[in-house]
Amino acid sequence: MSNNDQILDEFLLEAGEIFDQLDANFVQLEKAPDDKKLVGNIFRAMHTLKGGSGFFAFTRIEKVAHAGESLLNQIRDGSRTLDSVTIDVLLETSDRLRAIIRDVETNRVEPEGDDSQLIADLNTLIAGGQLERRLAAGMSLETRAEEAEPDAPSEPEPARADPQPVLQAEPIIPSFDDEDLLTEDDHDNTASSSLDDAVPAPSFSAPSAMGSEAPKASELIQPVKVNVELLDRLMNMVSELVLARNRLLSFATHSGDPGFNSTVRTIDMVTLGLQSSMMETRMQPVSHVWSKFPRLVRDIAQACGKKVELVQKGAETELDRTLLESIRDPLIHIIRNSVDHGIETPEVRRAKGKPEAGTITLSSMHENGMVVITIADDGAGIDISKVAKSAVKKGLISAQRIETMADRELVDLIFLPGFSTSDTVTNLSGRGVGMDVVRTNVQKIGGTVDISTSDKGTKLQIQIPLTLAIMPAVFVRCGDQRFAIPQNNLFEMVRHDLTENGPGLEDFYGVPVFRLRNKLIPVLFLNKELKIKGDIAENKDSLSIVVVQAAGICFGMIVDEVLFIQEVVVKSAGPLLKGTTIYSGATILGDGFVAMIFDIAGIAIRSGLISKLLENDFKEDLEETKGDSEGGQPALLFDLANQNRVALPLDYVDRLEIFQPNRIERRGPHDVIVYGDKIMRLIWLSEYIKGDTLPEDPRNGNISVIVHYHNDQPLGFVVKQIHDIVQIPQDIVGSTPPQPGVLGSTILKGNVVSILNIEDIIRWGDLAIARPSMALDTARV
Amino acid sequence: MAVTESHTYSTFYIDKFYFGILTTEVTELTKGSEVTPVPLAPPAIYGLINLRGQIATAIDMRQCLGITTSQYSEGSITLFFSRNASLFGLLVDSISDIVEVDEMNFEQPPTNLPEAAKKLIHGVYKLPDKLLFVLDPARLIDGIEV
Structure with a gap:
């Protein structure tokens, strides 16, 4: 049978x-x-x-x-x-x-x-x-x-x-x-x-x-159908093979046998090919999910008495099968919302001078290793004040809080659990389980959802990684263990100098924080969080801080060492670790060891950072702490050979470069350097600024250069060392007597900082026919 | 004469205790597996092991049985079994023979067994020279609080 x-x-x-x-x-x-x-x-x-x-x-x-x-x-x-x-x-x-x-x-x-x-x-x-x-x-x-x-x-x-x-x-x-x-x-x-x-x-x-x-x-479906489990098994075996290959490669480097080495090379090539083909089998075009949408749109539109056209772009964009499954429901939610809430009825549209039939444009494309899916409608947009009122009415947020929020933040309220603007629950929407589910589902697969709205329509953008099976991750060391941090959570890696005149770590309502440029970033010590023995020496001169972003907050994790970035094959950590929410999985390293992959949101929640921040309204306070520099402007802080702590308004900084001295060429009276396809003139700032006597020739060792484009020509200001970006206050004390090239000075973290007047210097530089020092002399005359 | 069923057990030692699990359950034995500890994991989890590309959860039998008097040594042996498509490893001190037992000699665990052990030990076989404690892997896994 x-x-x-x-x-x-x-x-x-x-x-x-x-x-x-x-x-x-x-x-x-x-x-x-x-x-x-x-x-x-x-x-x-x-x-x-x-x-x-x-x-x-x-x-x-x-x-x-x-x-x-x-x-x-x-x-x-x-x-x-x-x-x-x-x-x-x-x-x-x-x-x-x-x-x-x-x-x-x-x-x-x-x-x-x-x-x-x-x-x-x-x-x-x-x-x-x-x-x-x-x-x-x-x-x-x-x-x-x-x-x-x-x-x-x-x-x-x-x-x-x-x-x-x-x-x-x-x-x-x-x-x-x-x-x-x-x-x-x-x-x-x-x-x-x-x-x-x-x-x-x-x-x-x-x-x-x-x-x-x-x-x-069956155009959409490939001629041969293969059991998905079989594919998964194959995928496992391929990753196993990759690891075995890695070990084999290390043998080959020690072996002098050419026959063995060439065999290993062949295996290496074949493995690589196998791995990439295997990855391809996991990829499917988004049209697999989209093919259902025209019907969906039609049905919903009819039920609400609207006319809606669905335009699909980039349906051939491929992404991982499992990811495709998990965006299906979010997309359906969004499209349903667009038709039900977004697109107006034909009469209203006519009155607004829009075409009777609304358009929902669904597009997808690859961007920076992510798949970006955009759902845009030309409907009425989201009524922000209604959103705010609803959120307050449903008790999701306080009325005072609303007043301080920007429009962008207000729109984001629709992602709150339980949010709905509909007063009545219909079978289309209004149950208030929509958008928060959309966001959670997308975040679960490492993606993000952004929304923008105007009276011309609403646009939702979903960004998701191409695949979950393999992703880039940063490995850090904590104690004698290695951990992987998914790169899409990674914001920045900082070596925080503790010896610098900066204050190091500071305490903010019981949360240690550090200053990343002008922002306060809460930090946690990973070893304390993980209860790993051994200290991340708090008395070291610098801390390795990995700044990560998850669950809507940005925080730093202090680790012993940042090791390397690698593509990792993500594996399940097993059922017994399901309850350990700080991990999203595990991976096997080239040396055969297992390393845990962090779930950054899990760490943020577990550490209590999120609740602490909410309690203290950290965001607002952050604004206040910035307050003392408000009205100021950002500037680059650096040292010159003859003067420390000089600042240049950031408007004049286009790029920062480091050059080897042998690249400097002399053209007439000027030092120049080939910069891209242009010749950049170098201006040794220390020669323009009156300071201490010039120390030894700064042209030994690499030179740091601030590049500024003046009338489309690059100018390179040579400085001794670049420190950081700081906020300089508006009230600058003019120097007496006025110093050429210096706008004035100000006090920053208890130190006097000179602010350069670059326009002055450019003028001299351009006028200077002889050495700049002569120009200075004439200026003084 | 009563019909007796017989089973074979893979037997091993943890500390001075002699345990066995059904041979049919065991998929593999390895010596000196590298275990990656998992901070903040439930205490019964010793860490994760890479068994040829598959990740196995290593279970700390000492912790499960409440044995605190000794530690695992370098030469610990891992006994792998799978359950619900997941792979698990039991860390044990040494492996002994495969033993065929007679159901006639089976007995329920004594009532005064410590609580920790009672959950895991399915029963005991009276062998001529010693007692063989029977571990039930399923109960072992289910007993670990996630």
């Missing part, structure tokens, strides 16, 4: 594909009701279903499909025009068939059920009667939309590796089709049988037409 089972599997598989195709075709058909080819496609799809079900004695499918087919036949030969009632009934037919098939998939037998109403409707239409649009239609649309979603992941029964059943199935099913064609005439009603005669044979001669149609229906 397994043979029969396999044929049934084949049939179910094919049916699944047919339904996908049907959905797309129906939506297209509505736009182009005259497209006979489309009608033909749908007709043939119905017919194939009918044929297959006849073979398995699935009488319900057979009867429903038959009636649908007859109606389609009328449309195909032009004796009936398509209207929305007809489409609705046809869609209902397709949905009924789908529901039955799904039941067959689980129970292997056709479920009981009554289709007489549907068949009667179809027959009424066929007989030329008018159908009262049933009230239920609106409701059933919604349930249909609901239904349309979950069936996609039910990747039908994995195909057997053995190709034989396919070969067997082929001659059988078409032959039953033929038989079915014969029986059709027996119980055909008059309308359809006469039509059958009228239809010219070529478009209908079943086996051949279907033969050419079948590959078309």
Whole structure:
């Protein structure tokens, strides 16, 4: 009986594909009701279903499909025009068939059920009667939309590796089709049988037409279907092979045997090829998920009485299969929101001077190793004040807090759990479980969601990594252990100098913080967090701080050492570590050791950083601590050979470079350096600024250069050492007597800092024909 | 005469205790596996082991059984078994024979067994010269609080 089972599997598989195709075709058909080819496609799809079900004695499918087919036949030969009632009934037919098939998939037998109403409707239409649009239609649309979603992941029964059943199935099913064609005439009603005669044979001669149609229906799916588990197993073996190869390579470096070495090289190459091909098998175009959306949009739009067009761009963009699955629901949520909340009704749109039909543009592309999916609508946008009011009303946020928030932050409120602007819960939306689920789901796979809105429409951007299986990570050492930090959490790596005149770590409401430029960043000691023995010497002269971002906050982790960046194969850490939320998985290093991969959000939560920050309204206080420098401007702090602590407003800093002295060339009176395709003049700032006596020739060792573009020409200001970016206050004390090239000085962290007047220096530099020092002399005269 | 069932057990020592688990459960034994400790993991988890590209959770049997008098040595042996498609390793001190036992000699664990051990020890076989404690891997795993 397994043979029969396999044929049934084949049939179910094919049916699944047919339904996908049907959905797309129906939506297209509505736009182009005259497209006979489309009608033909749908007709043939119905017919194939009918044929297959006849073979398995699935009488319900057979009867429903038959009636649908007859109606389609009328449309195909032009004796009936398509209207929305007809489409609705046809869609209902397709949905009924789908529901039955799904039941067959689980129970292997056709479920009981009554289709007489549907068949009667179809027959009424066929007989030329008018159908009262049933009230239920609106409701059933919604349930249909609901239904349309979950069936996609039910990747039908994995195909057997053995190709034989396919070969067997082929001659059988078409032959039953033929038989079915014969029986059709027996119980055909008059309308359809006469039509059958009228239809010219070529478009209908079943086996051949279907033969050419079948590959078309499966265009989206590759010819061979392979069990997903098998692929995963292969993937595991490949990563194992990669590790074995790594060990082999280390042997090869010690061996002098050329034969062995060349074999190892070959293995290396093959492994590499295998790995990349294997990765490809995990990739699928986003169209796999998107193909359901036209139907979804159509159904929702109809249910809300709107006209919406869905434009898809970049549907061929590929990403990891597992990731694709996890963005399906978020996308459906977003699209549903766009249609239901975003797009206005045709009347409103007309009044606003917009085209009656709204447009939702779905686009995806690769960007910086991420996949960016954008969902943009040209609807009314999000009413920010309504969002704010709703959030306050639902008690999600305090009214005072709202007043201090920027529009961007207010829009973000829609991502709060429990948020909804709808006062009434409809079956479309308003349950308040939408956007927070979207964001959590996307964040779970290492992605981000951004939203921007205006009265021209709303745009949501989802960024997700290409694959979860392999990702770049930064390895850090803590105690004698190595840990991986996913690179997409990584913000910056800082060596925080403790000896510098800076204050080192400071205490902020009990949270240690450090200053990263003008921001206060809370830090935690990783060894304390992980309860690892051994100290990250707090009395060392510098700390390695990895600044990470997760769960909406940015914090620093103090580690013993930052080791290296590597692509890691992410593996599950096993069921017993599920409760240890600071890890997202584990990976195997080249030397065979296991290293844990951090879940940065988990660390932030566990460390209590998040709750502490919320308690203290850290954000606002951060603003205040910045307050003393408010109104000031950012400047680059550096030392000159003859004067320490000199600042240059950041506006004049285009780039920072370090050059080897041998690259400096002398052209006439100037030192120049080739910079890109331009010649950059070097200006030794210490020669312009009056300071201590010049120390030894600074031209030994590498030189630090601040590049400033003046009239499109690069100018290089040579300095001794560059420190940091600081905020310099507005109140600058002019120096007395006025010093050439110096705007004045100010006090920064208890030290006097001179601020350069670069315009002055440029002027002299350009005017200076002789050595700059002479220019200074003339200036003094 | 009563029909007796017989089973074979892979036996091993942890500290001075003699344990066995059904041979059919054991997939592999390795010596001196490199265990990566996992900070903040439940105490019963000794760390993670790379078994040819698969990550196995190493279970600290001393912790589970409440043995504090001795430590694992360099030459500890890991006994691997899989459950629900996950791989686990038991850290043990030394491996002994594969023993065939007679159901006749099976007895429930004594009631005065310490609580920690009672959860894990399925029962005991009276061998001629010593007692063989039977460990049930499934109970072992389920007993670890995540």
